[in-house]
Amino acid sequence: MRATWSGMISFGLVNIPVKIYSAARDLDISFHQMHKDDHGRVRYAKVCKTCGNELGKDDIIKGYEYRKGQYVTLSDEELETVNVKTAKSIGISSFVDSTEVEPLEFEKAYYVGPDSNGERAYALLREALTRSNKIAIGKVSMRAREQLVAIRVVGNMLVLETMHFADEIVKPEGIGIPGDELSVSDSELDLAKVLIEHMTAPFDLEAYHDEYEKALKDLINKKIGGEEITAPSEPQPTNVIDIMAALKASLEAAEKEKVPVKRKTAA
Secondary structure, eight states: EEEEEEEEEEETTTTEEEEEESSSSOOOOHHHHHHHHTOOOOOOOOBBBBOOOOOGGGOEEEEEEEEEEEEEOOOOOTTTTOOOOSSEEEEEEEEGGGGGSSSSGGEEEEEEEETTHHHHHHHHHHHHHHHHHHEEEEEEEEETTTEEEEEEEEEEEEEEEEEOOGGEEEEEOOOOOOOTTTTTOOOHHHHHHHHHTOOOOOOOOHHHHHHHHHHHHHHHHHTTTTTTOOOOOOOOOOOOOHHHHHHHHHHHHHHHHOOOOOOOOOO
């Protein structure tokens, strides 16, 4: 694997040389935009709004609009003079209980591996986090911005999660979340709990697949093969009014589909 960042994890006077690697990859099918009449590729030109000229890469600099219509420009060389401690070091500022961080706050995951001569210190941090059931919180500069990060143990390795800062998380206002005044009956709740129990199974990530991507690939292959494309007829969803009836029907379906989990027996 190719590392996306290398530097130090620092806490107290301990420095751990590490490299981080992307933990996920984008498998989405990408499309080119094309001219409907002759199937020519559509090219996006960068054009100056003032003079109307098409610009090359060397003609473009970055500008920040500090007042309406007024900009201060910055070259790449000037941007490189921004010197922060987190440019080459993940500075751990605190350790928190693993239950204190919400998944909503996580952004992107990276594997953390030890760099040269960092194996022992890496193992020390991994074991200390495991035994204390803590997550390390710190900051690092990546991709031209400083990011809040969490370092936690997954299996036998350290994983770094970039996090959203507090002011980046949007408050859930105006989305119609029901309050305490909207109650559910005990019979509905009991039936829902039974349904949840019937649908409970060990989590297996490999059991989940991108069905849309598969269907999209099938569509592309049909087009390549010259097949006629027709839209499938599907039943239209209806508003569920009788919750009890829907729960009972769901429970009946779950009981029919329930496959007993095979448990491993000790040798």
